[in-house]
Amino acid sequence: MGAGFTVLGMKGLAQMRISEVARLAGVTVKTVRYYESVGIVTPARLSNGYREYTEHDLRLVHEARALSGLGIPVERTKPFLDCLAGGHEHADDCPAALAGYRDAIAELDARIEALTERRDLLVRHLRQAAHRNSRVQPARIAMSTNLYELPPNLPVPEDDGAADHLPGLEVPSLELPETSGEAVRLDALGGGRVIVYCFPLIGTPDVDLPEGWDSIPGARGCTPESCSFRDHYAELAAAGAPHVFGLSSQDVDYQAEVVERLHLPFGMLSDAGFRLADALRLPTFEAGGMRLYKRLTMVIRDGRIEHVFYPVFPPDRHAGQVLDWLRANPA
Template structure:
């Protein structure tokens, strides 16, 4: 068991394997997902403007072990610190042109609701139990603990089209600031 709020000093850096190279310019797919605000979000109907959709493997819970070898998998560790970075910079992201921010993983809705409450997140999280977004967009995944999980990436969706992709994401605890810098450098 390790502290979910701290990243190990020797965290392996994920390498760009090209698995997200095809995404920029694609239309957002008609995938519907439940969110922690009690709504159903359709990815191709997010509305005008930019949406930041950060996708991650899984958020650990205090008192619950992570999958075996988790810290050794490049890009796996850091979901809690990433969520906290998006929480801490949420208002800055909105001020820089993001109309909305969502986190997304394959964890169930009750799990996502617990994360929103425990981490005091000011945005909704999406639950994609069947990895339908991965199927629709051919998103990169990996296996851990007997499960298929999303690899960490972030999509900037503007007016129904994927405008920009962050992949691989590292370090996860600074990723919201990377997104913020991109939004400021690329005004809509």
């Protein structure tokens, strides 16, 4: 501490006024007066009542300010300042100063431990509230962003042509597990149009999303999208689409927790093996070491893909876009 400190512009001047000490040390006059009140500096008093400070006083004020910046309170700076007063070049050249460092570190460790315990308690409360009455509890605890709202300035996905081949294709005869516990064949539902919105993954309030998630075009927004389909579910059915499914590569138990937590009136389909994606050549991407579905919505009628929404943006208003299309294109 204090190596190479000099009184800039004051070389050869032995005495200074309080305003100059404050300016050179980078503190306020009030701070210098406080340091005097606690005994860090003891300026001489002139007959007219003015204080006169030496270069040594300036050095002490400078060191006290630097130590305060490290989190060492003024009342614990005495070992360091005594080290300077003893003629040492640095304020931490003495054993007592090193002990002062150790004490400050120990105090910080105790505060960190207390704050960590408080944080863990808050996370536990968050976990309990987020998953109350749910069947599935995620294994990893972590703080997350607000999944129900889209952050501003998300990158807009571009149409890369990966879905151009889909309209008109027959849906393969695959059985996919659904959160109700049944297996669903999309080609055999009948009774009106079927809406299948594919999405990457839905996060939970206490599990972090993959690193850099918000910077991937079209990745963020699975929870708002699902809530949008929930809120428009009755209107979609009235417009001729009584069957709505969310579809992702997440497992059924994970999806079941999502259906419960978001109060979805429809089920979700799990395609952990990407059987539908491979059969139809649906677009996917890699993130966080996982293969994931790109966001895409298919309108299926009589076992054939009638219309495709791709890319999907913004996801929180997508169900309204699907509803508008249904109304403009009655079956």
